[in-house]
Every structure is written in structure tokens, then in C-alpha cells.
Amino acid sequence: MSDSMISRLSVSETPQPARRSTDAVYAQLKQHILDNRYPPGAQILESEIAAELDASRTPVREAFVRLQQEGLLEIVPRHGVRISALSPGDMREIYEVLMSLEPTAVELLARRRPDRAELAGLIASCDAMEAALAGAADLQAWAAADESFHLNLARLCGNKRLAGMIMQVWDQAHRARMFTLSLRPLPVQSTTEHRAVVEAILAGDVERAREIYHEHRKRGGLELTTIIERHGIQRL
Template sequence: MGASDSLQSKPVEPHAPEVPSGRMADAAYTTMRKKILDNVWPAGFQATEGDVATELSMSRTPVREALMKLQQEGLIKVTPRHGMQVLPISPEDMEQIYQILTSLESTAAELVAERGLDDEALKPLIEATEAMDQALKVDDLDAWAVADEQFHTHLLMLCGNEYLRGVVLNFWDRAHRARMVTLRMRPKPIHSTREHIELVAAIRAGDAALAGSAQRAHRKRAGTELLSLLKRLGLSRL
């Protein structure tokens, strides 16, 4: 048997398709960030790099890349040989975050109104307000929170300014973390739902000034309500 015959007689081992490390790191980042923002990993939660890799069924390399990115965003602290720890959000942090959201989301609302979009383009906003209203009727706060998040996400998508959208989404996610902790501690969000409906009406009318003021009033009220609750409960960190 010649050398070529010997080579051809060996079975070919199947190879699993390789997944680019960057894609795995993105998946690790997305999963870990969601766990933090949804308080599955609450403030103070600690885990080693190996523990996280095991939980996500990944190697350590993409997990390490994701940890560095989350640390840059201020969500965790990474300590060599000790792993990571989820950092808390203080009421002072929340106050500053709501100041940013109040200003930039008001601008986003004005931009959407100025675009003169028809009802088909505004359908995601309209459907989100309807979902919020329906969720309140059946006392489903989790469904309400999902619809509320969809509303704000679509508002930013429709504003046409990707830089503004990116900044707001980063801080909106952090506010989401505090809001989910206090979701069932706050009054039923009837006011919030009505304010979203009023904002959609202003946008449909093409009234940028009214849309901006409506969103500004909504954010200020929501921020005051949240901060007052944190103070009343004595919550110094979330």
C-alpha cells in the first residue's frame, strides 16, 4: 500500500464549525449585561471568571473580553484572581441618570414630531401604548414594563439620531435596573401610561414643542417618584 493509499484510508474527523471569538464575546456580553440589568445578578454579586464561563457554557477568552467591556461601562469591577463584582447604583446615580434621560428623550420626542411620520410609521409607538393599557387592565406589571421599554426603544429609533439613541439607551438600561427592583413598590403606573398616550398624540399632530414638553414632564414626574421611593425605603444602593 502506498503512502497516498494510507492517507486516503484514514477516516476524516468531523469538525464543529468555528465561531469567531468576537461573536462569542458579544454573546457573553449581551447575556451578562441582561443578568445585571434584570437583577438576576444583583448589586454585590460576585463570581470568578471560571464560574461565569461555566454558567454560560463558554471558554474564558470571550468571557474575559465581555467582563472588560462591562467594567468600562461601570456595571462591574474586575479584580485579578478574584473575578468580578456587580457594582451598586446609588440614588445619587439615579438622579443624574434621570437628568440625562429627561433632557435627551425630550429632544428625541421633538425630533420624531418634526419628521411628520404617518400612523404606519408610528405604529410601534401606538401598539406599545395599547399594550401598556391592556397590561394595566389585567394587573400584569411585567407585561407593562416590557411594553414601556418597547415604547422608549421605538421612540429613540424613530428620532433619526443614532448618536442620541446610543447615549440614551446606555443610561436607560441603568434606569431599567432600578425600575425593575421597585416595580411592585411603586403606585400602579396609570399616570405613566396616560402620559405616553398624550405624547403619541402630540407626535401625530406634528407638534414638536408639545411632544418635547410632554416627555420632559413625564420623565421629571417618574424620576421624582422613583427617588422619593428610594429615600422613603432607605435604599442607599441598588
């Protein structure tokens, strides 16, 4: 066998790096959208995403379809995708849904009478929120703890379908929450409300837990919608 044939054989047998799967592309693309790395209204070509994420076009295209179904982008034929904007009307609708779904999750959890061990994740999130606001407020740390609280609460409710619906709507609100984080008042009241919900659940006070949470969501939705009306997330 000639040296050139051996060389070609060696190259052909060299393992090539695996291209990224649809799930991996979907997860990273979604996170970029939620974190406003791809801002609302931005138009992005399929080829650009494929190059940035080191993926072939097929998983990128499949990820686009999934994200369009979730309302995070719009596929524009021959022009890639446009990242969905959030209007004040969108936020009102999102928080109306959350005000319906999340208090039910709180009620289901409270009715089970969980102990402190089962609620350790929620308690830790409350501790982290309070710590983030102590001294020089760390709003990014507060937001991470706040998100952990809400997603853990959904998971703990015991109804997987309800939890899935909450998480999907929560994703749609994430970009707006991050956009308004530095524009809203210091979230001291919100932190206090989180702790009060946990204490009501531990006390077995189902109605109080549900009521506190409903009012928490109502107040928060109004606050975020007002900020978006004033500043406009579309201009992000």
C-alpha cells in the first residue's frame, strides 16, 4: 500500500467531532433568547445560528420549529427567524395565566402538608433572595433565587401537567423579568411574600397560602406591565 493511500485511510478513519443534536441546539438557542442575547425583534439567519452553535442546519431548523410553537420566535421563510417581542398586552395575558395556574399549584402542595425537609429547596431560595438584598443588592443573584423558587414550587405540586404548563409560561415571562430587573423597585416586598407563602404552607393554611400567592402574582404582573409600557421591551 502506498504512503498516499495510507495517509488517506488514516484521515478517513480519524474520528470526526459529533455535530450537535436537535435537543442540544434547542436548549442553547432557547437560553440565548431567554437571556436576551438574541433581543426581541432581532432577525437571525439559519446559517448564522448553525455556525455559532457549531451545528448542521437540520437540528437548527428543527429547534426553530419547537421554539416557534413555544412563542419565542417566528420563522420567516427564506429569511431565518425573528425573535418574538413582548408587548404590555402579552405580559398581561402571561400573568393572567400565571395567576390561574400557580395558586392552584400552591394549593395542591399545601394540601399535602409537606414538612420543612420537603420544602428545603423553597426555603433555601428564600434565604438566597434575602442574602442577595442584604448590603449592596445583587439583583442577578436575587433573580436566580426567585426563578429557582417558582420552578421548584411547580415541580413540588404533584401534578406534572400543571407543572409543565407553568414552566412553559414562565419561560415566556423570563425575558421581560430580566429586562425590568434593574428598572423595578428593590424586590423587598416580593421576597417577603415568598417567605410568607412557605410559612403558610408549613402551617397547613391552604387558603392563606393560595391568597398570598395570588396577590403576589397580581402585584408583580401589574408592576412589570407598567414598566414595559413605560420603557418598551420591543426596543431592547
